[in-house]
Amino acid sequence: MLSLFLGLFSLAALAQETAENEVQIKPEIKLSYLDSLKSTFIKYETSACIDEMWMKELSNQELFTDMESDIAKVNIDQEVSYDLPTDLLKERLKKLDEKSPFNIEYNPALENVIKSFLKNRPKAFERMMAISEYYFPMFEEHLAKYNIPLEVKYLAIVESALNPKAKSRVGATGLWQFMYATGKQYNLEVNSYVDERSDPLKATEAACQYFSAMYGIFGDWDLVLASYNTGPGNVSKAIRRSGGLTNYWNIRKYMHKETQGYLPAFLATMYIYEYKKEHGIVPKKAPLTYFETDTLMVKQKMSFKQLSDLLDIPVEQLRLLNPIYKLDVVPYFSDKPHYIRLPKQKAGMFASNEDKIYAYLKFEEDKREKPFTTIRKEALAQRTANGTGRDSVAIADVEDFPMKSVKKTKTKFHTVKRGDNLSEISSKYNVTVAELKKWNKLKKNSVNAGQKLKIQYETTVAVADRTTAKKKIAEPKVAEPKIVEPKVIESEGLYVVQRGDNLTAIAERHKVTIDQLKDWNNMESNEIQAGQKLTVQQPVEEAVAVVEKEVAKKEIIRRDSSKERNYNKERMYIVQKGDSLFSIAKKHPGITVAEIKKWNNIETENIKPGMKLKING
Incomplete structure (x- = not known):
C-alpha cells in the first residue's frame, strides 16, 4: 500500500515537473522592427485620445451643407412664427450694438433671420458651439493682431460651419472659403499634396489680411463683410446704383440675392451666440482646443499611416488636425518647409524620438520596390561577386545597357454574374465576342452565372537587350568615362586582375593566347583571383606593327622635311x-x-x- 502511494506521489511530482518545463519552453515572440523601436521611445503621459464622435463632429460636412442652403434659401422678408417678442429683441440688439463696431440695428429682415435660425437650427448651433471652442481662441488671436473686431470670428460659422475641409459648389474651400485665385493672391499654396486654404492658421491669417485691406477701402465693417461675400467691385456698384449711399441696409437691394442674406445671417449668428442661455441652447464641451496642439517641421516625407503606427494616434485624428494635406501624406520639399500638427503630448514624443522616427521612415522607404534599372544593377552586382565570367561587367556601366520593348500575352479571368452576356463582357474588356468564344472554346453565345471566362490581353514590358549588352561587354568603349577600365601597370608589363575577370577575357583584351599568359606567369590552371598581378608580354605581331608604324612615321617626316627645304629655296x-x-x-x-x-x-x-x-x- 505504501509503495503504491509513493508511486502515485512520484507520478504526480513528475507531471508537475513536466508542466513546469512546458511553461518554461514557451516560444519567444519576436517583436517587429516597429515594436522594437517604439519600446525605446521616450514617452510622456498622454491625455485621453479624442473620441471618434468628436472627430466626426469637427469634420462634419452636414453642418456646412445646411448652413450654405439656409443662407441661399432664407426669405428675410417673410415673417417667422417664434416666441421672441420684438421689443425684447430690440433691447438685446441695442446692447449688442453698444459693445460692437458693427451697425447692429433692429429691422424686420434681421428679426426674421434670427427667428428662423432659432426655430429650425437650435441643435446645429449646439454642435457648432462645441466646435467653436476648438477654433475661436486661434481666431481671436489673429483678429487682435490685425486690430479687427473679434466678432468677425462668427463669420467663419456662416462661411463654412467651421469645417476646414468645406468646399462650396463654386470651389471655395476651407474655414474662410477662399477661391483658388484669391488664395493664390494671399500666398496660400495649392498643389497635388497641399491645399493651404484648408490650413486653419494660414487661411485665418490670409482672411485677416483681406479684412484689413477692405476696411482701408470702405471704412465700414458691414461693407467689409459684404465685400468678403460678393467682392469689393460689386459693393462699389451697389453704392453707385443707390446714389452714393453707404449703409449696408440702404444698398442691400442693389446686391446679389445671396449677399442680401449674408450680413443678416452673420448678425443672427452673433445674436444666438451671445444669448444662447436665454434661448435654452446648451453647447457641447470640446475635449481639445487648438492651443492644446503644437506643430513640428518635417525633415522627410511621411504618411499619416506611418505617423499613426509610430505615435499611436488615429489616422482620423491626424486628418482632423492637418486638413491641409490632401493625400494623407506630409510632403518634403527642399525649398519650402511643411509642418505636422499634433496634440502637445504626441508632439513632445515626436520631438524626443525624432532620430528614431526618421530611421524608421528610411527603413520603410528602403522596403519599397525599386525601379527596374536599380534591380538589374543589384542583380549584376551579385553575379559579379560570384565570378560568373564574361557576363559580369562594371556596375557603373549597367545603366548604359539598351532596353527593348517586348509584347507579352497575359490571361485574366472574369466570373460571369447573373444577367451577364458575351456582348457586355466583350465591351467591358475591349475584345470581340469571337475572341471570347475562341479563348473559352464556346460554341454558343450563352454563358452561365458563376462560369469563369478567360480574357487574354497584350502588355508591353521593358527588358534589357542582352545581345547588345554582351557585345558591349566584349568591346568596351575606351572613350566612355562610365566604363571602369582595368588597371594595367604598363611600365612593368603587369595587369591587375579585376573582379569578374577570367583568362579568356584578359587574353582577348591583350591580343595574346591563354597558353602565353599561363607560360609567362607559371600557371598550371586557369584560376585567377581579383587583385592578382599577371605578366603580359607584347606579342610579336604587335611589335612588328609598332616598328612598321615607326618606319612609316619617319618616312612622313623625311618627306615633309624635303618639302620644307624646297619651299625655303x-x-x-x-x-x-x-x-x-x-x-x-x-x-x-x-x-x-x-x-x-x-x-x-x-x-x-x-x-x-x-x-x-x-x-x-
Missing part, C-alpha cells in the same frame, strides 16, 4: 619701279632672263611694278 620677287628682267637677273647671280621668263610663263620682257616673279623655278 623658292623665292618670290616683287617688281619695283624702274626694274627690268635684265636688272632682276643681275640681282640674282646664276639666274638668266630666259629662266625668269620660263618660270613665270611670260613671252615678252614687259613687266609692271607690283608683279610677283618666281626666281627659283
Whole structure:
C-alpha cells in the first residue's frame, strides 16, 4: 500500500515537473522592427485620445451643407412664427450694438433671420458651439493682431460651419472659403499634396489680411463683410446704383440675392451666440482646443499611416488636425518647409524620438520596390561577386545597357454574374465576342452565372537587350568615362586582375593566347583571383606593327622635311619701279632672263611694278 502511494506521489511530482518545463519552453515572440523601436521611445503621459464622435463632429460636412442652403434659401422678408417678442429683441440688439463696431440695428429682415435660425437650427448651433471652442481662441488671436473686431470670428460659422475641409459648389474651400485665385493672391499654396486654404492658421491669417485691406477701402465693417461675400467691385456698384449711399441696409437691394442674406445671417449668428442661455441652447464641451496642439517641421516625407503606427494616434485624428494635406501624406520639399500638427503630448514624443522616427521612415522607404534599372544593377552586382565570367561587367556601366520593348500575352479571368452576356463582357474588356468564344472554346453565345471566362490581353514590358549588352561587354568603349577600365601597370608589363575577370577575357583584351599568359606567369590552371598581378608580354605581331608604324612615321617626316627645304629655296620677287628682267637677273647671280621668263610663263620682257616673279623655278 505504501509503495503504491509513493508511486502515485512520484507520478504526480513528475507531471508537475513536466508542466513546469512546458511553461518554461514557451516560444519567444519576436517583436517587429516597429515594436522594437517604439519600446525605446521616450514617452510622456498622454491625455485621453479624442473620441471618434468628436472627430466626426469637427469634420462634419452636414453642418456646412445646411448652413450654405439656409443662407441661399432664407426669405428675410417673410415673417417667422417664434416666441421672441420684438421689443425684447430690440433691447438685446441695442446692447449688442453698444459693445460692437458693427451697425447692429433692429429691422424686420434681421428679426426674421434670427427667428428662423432659432426655430429650425437650435441643435446645429449646439454642435457648432462645441466646435467653436476648438477654433475661436486661434481666431481671436489673429483678429487682435490685425486690430479687427473679434466678432468677425462668427463669420467663419456662416462661411463654412467651421469645417476646414468645406468646399462650396463654386470651389471655395476651407474655414474662410477662399477661391483658388484669391488664395493664390494671399500666398496660400495649392498643389497635388497641399491645399493651404484648408490650413486653419494660414487661411485665418490670409482672411485677416483681406479684412484689413477692405476696411482701408470702405471704412465700414458691414461693407467689409459684404465685400468678403460678393467682392469689393460689386459693393462699389451697389453704392453707385443707390446714389452714393453707404449703409449696408440702404444698398442691400442693389446686391446679389445671396449677399442680401449674408450680413443678416452673420448678425443672427452673433445674436444666438451671445444669448444662447436665454434661448435654452446648451453647447457641447470640446475635449481639445487648438492651443492644446503644437506643430513640428518635417525633415522627410511621411504618411499619416506611418505617423499613426509610430505615435499611436488615429489616422482620423491626424486628418482632423492637418486638413491641409490632401493625400494623407506630409510632403518634403527642399525649398519650402511643411509642418505636422499634433496634440502637445504626441508632439513632445515626436520631438524626443525624432532620430528614431526618421530611421524608421528610411527603413520603410528602403522596403519599397525599386525601379527596374536599380534591380538589374543589384542583380549584376551579385553575379559579379560570384565570378560568373564574361557576363559580369562594371556596375557603373549597367545603366548604359539598351532596353527593348517586348509584347507579352497575359490571361485574366472574369466570373460571369447573373444577367451577364458575351456582348457586355466583350465591351467591358475591349475584345470581340469571337475572341471570347475562341479563348473559352464556346460554341454558343450563352454563358452561365458563376462560369469563369478567360480574357487574354497584350502588355508591353521593358527588358534589357542582352545581345547588345554582351557585345558591349566584349568591346568596351575606351572613350566612355562610365566604363571602369582595368588597371594595367604598363611600365612593368603587369595587369591587375579585376573582379569578374577570367583568362579568356584578359587574353582577348591583350591580343595574346591563354597558353602565353599561363607560360609567362607559371600557371598550371586557369584560376585567377581579383587583385592578382599577371605578366603580359607584347606579342610579336604587335611589335612588328609598332616598328612598321615607326618606319612609316619617319618616312612622313623625311618627306615633309624635303618639302620644307624646297619651299625655303623658292623665292618670290616683287617688281619695283624702274626694274627690268635684265636688272632682276643681275640681282640674282646664276639666274638668266630666259629662266625668269620660263618660270613665270611670260613671252615678252614687259613687266609692271607690283608683279610677283618666281626666281627659283
